[in-house]
Amino acid sequence: MSYALLEFKNEIIDEILDIVEVPEEEIDIxxxxxxxxxxxxxxxxxxxxxxxxxxxxARELSEKIELENGSVERSGPYLNFNIDEDRLSKxxxxxxxxxxxxxxxxxxxxxxVIVEHTSANPNGxxxxxxxxxPIIGDTIARIYEKAGYEVERQYYINDIGKQMAILTWGVxxxxxxxxxxxxxxxxxxxxxxxxxxASRLLEEDEELxxxxxxxxGAMEAGDEKIFTQLTENAETVMxxxxxxxxRLEIPIDSYKRESSLIKESSVExxxxxxxxxxxxxxEDGAIYYEDxxxxxxxxxxxGTNLYPxxxxxxxxxxxxxxxxxxxxxxxxxxxxxxxxxDALEDLNVEPLPETVFHSFVTFExxxxxxxxGSYVTLDxxxxxxxxxxxxxxxxxxDDLSKTDIEDIAEKVGMGAVRYNIIKVQxxxxxxxxxxxxxxxxxxxxxxxxxxxxxxxxILEKWRKKEGEDLSKTEKxxxxxxxxxxxxxLKKIAELPLILRKAxxxxxxxxxARYAHGLxxxxxxxxxxxxxxxxxxxxxxxxxxxxxxxxxITSVLETLGIKKPKEM
RNA sequence: GGGCGUGUGGCCUAGUCUGGAUAAGGCGACAGCUUCCUAAGCUGUAAAUCGAGGGUUCGAAUCCCUCUACGCCCGCCA
Numbered sequence: 042m043s044y045a046l047l048e049f050k051n052e053i054i055d056e057i058l059d060i061v062e063v064p065e066e067e068i069d070i071x072x073x074x075x076x077x078x079x080x081x082x083x084x085x086x087x088x089x090x091x092x093x094x095x096x097x098x099a100r101e102l103s104e105k106i107e108l109e110n111g112s113v114e115r116s117g118p119y120l121n122f123n124i125d126e127d128r129l130s131k132x133x134x135x136x137x138x139x140x141x142x143x144x145x146x147x148x149x150x151x152x153x154v155i156v157e158h159t160s161a162n163p164n165g166x167x168x169x170x171x172x173x174x175p176i177i178g179d180t181i182a183r184i185y186e187k188a189g190y191e192v193e194r195q196y197y198i199n200d201i202g203k204q205m206a207i208l209t210w211g212v213x214x215x216x217x218x219x220x221x222x223x224x225x226x227x228x229x230x231x232x233x234x235x236x237x238x239a240s241r242l243l244e245e246d247e248e249l250x251x252x253x254x255x256x257x258g259a260m261e262a263g264d265e266k267i268f269t270q271l272t273e274n275a276e277t278v279m280x281x282x283x284x285x286x287x288r289l290e291i292p293i294d295s296y297k298r299e300s301s302l303i304k305e306s307s308v309e310x311x312x313x314x315x316x317x318x319x320x321x322x323x324e325d326g327a328i329y330y331e332d333x334x335x336x337x338x339x340x341x342x343x344g345t346n347l348y349p350x351x352x353x354x355x356x357x358x359x360x361x362x363x364x365x366x367x368x369x370x371x372x373x374x375x376x377x378x379x380x381x382x383d384a385l386e387d388l389n390v391e392p393l394p395e396t397v398f399h400s401f402v403t404f405e406x407x408x409x410x411x412x413x414g415s416y417v418t419l420d421x422x423x424x425x426x427x428x429x430x431x432x433x434x435x436x437x438x439d440d441l442s443k444t445d446i447e448d449i450a451e452k453v454g455m456g457a458v459r460y461n462i463i464k465v466q467x468x469x470x471x472x473x474x475x476x477x478x479x480x481x482x483x484x485x486x487x488x489x490x491x492x493x494x495x496x497x498x499i500l501e502k503w504r505k506k507e508g509e510d511l512s513k514t515e516k517x518x519x520x521x522x523x524x525x526x527x528x529x530l531k532k533i534a535e536l537p538l539i540l541r542k543a544x545x546x547x548x549x550x551x552x553a554r555y556a557h558g559l560x561x562x563x564x565x566x567x568x569x570x571x572x573x574x575x576x577x578x579x580x581x582x583x584x585x586x587x588x589x590x591x592x593i594t595s596v597l598e599t600l601g602i603k604k605p606k607e608m
Numbered sequence: 609g610g611g612c613g614u615g616u617g618g619c620c621u622a623g624u625c626u627g628g629a630u631a632a633g634g635c636g637a638c639a640g641c642u643u644c645c646u647a648a649g650c651u652g653u654a655a656a657u658c659g660a661g662g663g664u665u666c667g668a669a670u671c672c673c674u675c676u677a678c679g680c681c682c683g684c685c686a
Contacts, residue, residue: 073629083627083667347685373681436648469621482635484635564649565649571645572645
C-alpha cells in the first residue's frame with residue numbers, strides 16, 4: 042500500500058506529459074489553499090514553451106486529462122485538482138492500520154548518513170543556547186530514518202585544544218575551596234567551575250598563556266600524563282552532557298575523539314596532503330590554506346596543529362564511513378564551514394558535508410556564554426519545565442498516583458523543551474523567554490500530546506467495552522466519511538509529503554509545524570464527530586481515530602517527543 | 609570596512625530555496641462554547657501598505673540592486 046497523495050501527484054504529472062510537450066521539471070504542482078483543491082497547476086510557465094495563451098493551455102489540458110484517482114477543474118489559467126475523497130479515505134485508513142506508527146516512512150534509500158551534532162567543547166554543561174544544536178541534530182537524524190536512510194548520530198568530542206587545556210590547567214592548579222559551590226551534583230556542573238575560574242585568570246594574567254601552550258605542546262608531543270589528564274577531564278564532562286541529552290531522548294550512536302585523530306596521525310597526513318595544494322602556503326613556519334584571500338591557519342609557528350586541520354582530518358575519516366554527511370553547526374562556524382568545503386573539495390574528498398547552521402539563542406535579550414557563566418543551563422530548563430508540567434497536571438487532575446504524575450510531567454516537560462526549540466527554523470534567532478518556553482497551549486508539545494491522549498482514551502474505552510481490537514477492515518465502509526472526517530484524513534495523508542520535504546530541505550521545523558496542524562484537525566473532529574456514541578459509523582470512526590493515533594505517533598517519534606498515557 | 613544571515617498584525621512565528629489566484633498559525637485582547645468520548649480543547653471578532661526604496665515579470669513576502677536595523681564571522685581560539 043502506498044500513499045494516496047503522492048500517487049495522485051505522480052498520476053497528474055504523467056497525464057500532463059502525455060498531452061503536452063513540456064520538460065518534466067517545468068511541471069510545478071503546488072499545494073494551494075484548501076478551498077481550491079488538493080493540487081494546483083498554474084499554466085503560465087507553459088506559455089512561452091508552447092507559444093500559446095496560458096488560459097488556452099489550461100483549457101486544453103482540463104479537457105484532455107483523464108484521472109483515475111481524482112478530477113480536474115479549470116479556473117482561468119489555473120488547473121485545480123481534487124483527489125477522489127472516497128479513495129483517499131480508504132487508502133489512508135488502510136495504509137495507517139497496516140503500517141501503524143511507521144506511517145509516513147518512505148522507501149529505503151539503501152544509503153547511510155552520519156549526522157554529527159552537538160560536538161560542544163566538553164568544558165561545562167550545555168546551556169539552552171547550545172541545546173539548540175542537539176535538538177536540531179537529533180530531529181534531523183529521526184527525519185532521515187523516516188525518509189529511509191540508515192542513520193548514525195555522531196558526537197565529535199573536542200577533547201584537546203585550547204579550551205580543554207584551560208580546563209585542565211584549572212583542574213591541576215586550582216583548589217576546590219576557592220571555587221563557588223557547584224549548582225548541582227553533576228560532573229559537568231562540577232568541572233565547569235574550574236574552567237570558568239581559569240578563563241578569568243587567563244584574561245588577567247598573560248603569563249598563564251604560556252603555561253596553557255605548554256600543556257598543548259606536551260599533549261601533542263605525546264606526553265602520556267598530560268594526554269590522560271586532558272582526555273579524562275573531557276570524559277568526565279561528557280558523562281554529564283550525555284546524561285542531559287538522554288533525558289531529552291537524544292541518543293548518540295558513536296563518538297569520535299579529536300585526540301584519536303592525533304594518535305592515528307591522520308592530522309599529520311591531511312596536513313601533508315594539503316601542503317601539496319597550490320593554495321597552501323607558509324608564513325613564519327605556520328601553514329595556512331588560502332581561499333578568496335582569506336587565510337585559514339592549520340598549524341602554529343611552533344608546529345602544533347589547529348582546529349581546522351583536525352576538523353579536516355575528521356571529515357576525511359567520516360567521508361569513508363557514509364554516503365552522506367550532515368553537520369549541525371552554530372552560525373559562528375559559517376566561515377569555517379566554507380573553508381572546510383573548499384579544502385575538502387580540493388582534496389577530492391567525497392561525500393562533502395552538508396551543513397545546517399543555526400542562529401544563537403539569547404536569554405531575555407542577553408548572550409549566553411559558558412566561559413562567562415551567563416546562561417540558563419539545559420538541566421535547569423528541563424527541571425523547570427518538569428515542575429511546570431507537574432503544576433499543570435495538579436490543576437486538572439486529582440485522581441493520579443504520584444508515579445503517574447511524575448511520569449506524565451517528565452514526558453510533557455521534555456516534549457515542551459524540544460518543541461519550543463525545534464518549531465523555529467534553524468537560521469532564525471531565538472530569544473529564550475521563560476514565559477513563552479513554558480506556555481503549554483497552542484503551538485506547543487503538550488497541545489499535540491493532549492490530542493494524542495484524547496485518541497488513546499477513546500480507543501481504550503472502546504476496547505474495554507468490546508473486548509477486542511479492530512480486526513477486519515474489509516467489513517468497514519471506508520468510503521462514506523463526512524466532510525470533517527475527510528479533512529482529518531487529508532491531513533493524515535500529508536505526513537509522507539512533509540517528511541520528504543523535511544529531509545530534502547534539512548528543515549526539522551516542518552514536521553513540528555505539521556504536528557500542530559494535525560493535532561488541531563483532530564481536535565475539531567473530536568468536537569464534531571462522536572465516536573463511541575455514534576450510531577452507524579462507530580467502527581469506521583474507531584478506524585479513523587486509530588489512524589490518527591498512528592500518524593501522530595509517527596510525527597512525535599520524528600520529533601523525539603514522548604507520549605504520555607494520559608494528561 | 610568586508611563577508612554571511614535575519615527583519616512578516618501589539619508579541620512570537622510559517623510561507624522565501626522552486627515567483628502564481630483573497631499572506632497562514634500561535635500568544636495576548638475581546639465575545640462566546642462543558643446535561644454528550646479529558647476545556648492543556650473548540651468557535652467567532654479586531655488586528656499586516658510582508659524593514660524602506662527602486663528594478664525584472666502577465667504576476668513579487670518570494671528573484672535582482674541600493675539603503676537601513678539587528679545578529680554572527682573577519683584569531684598561529686574552537
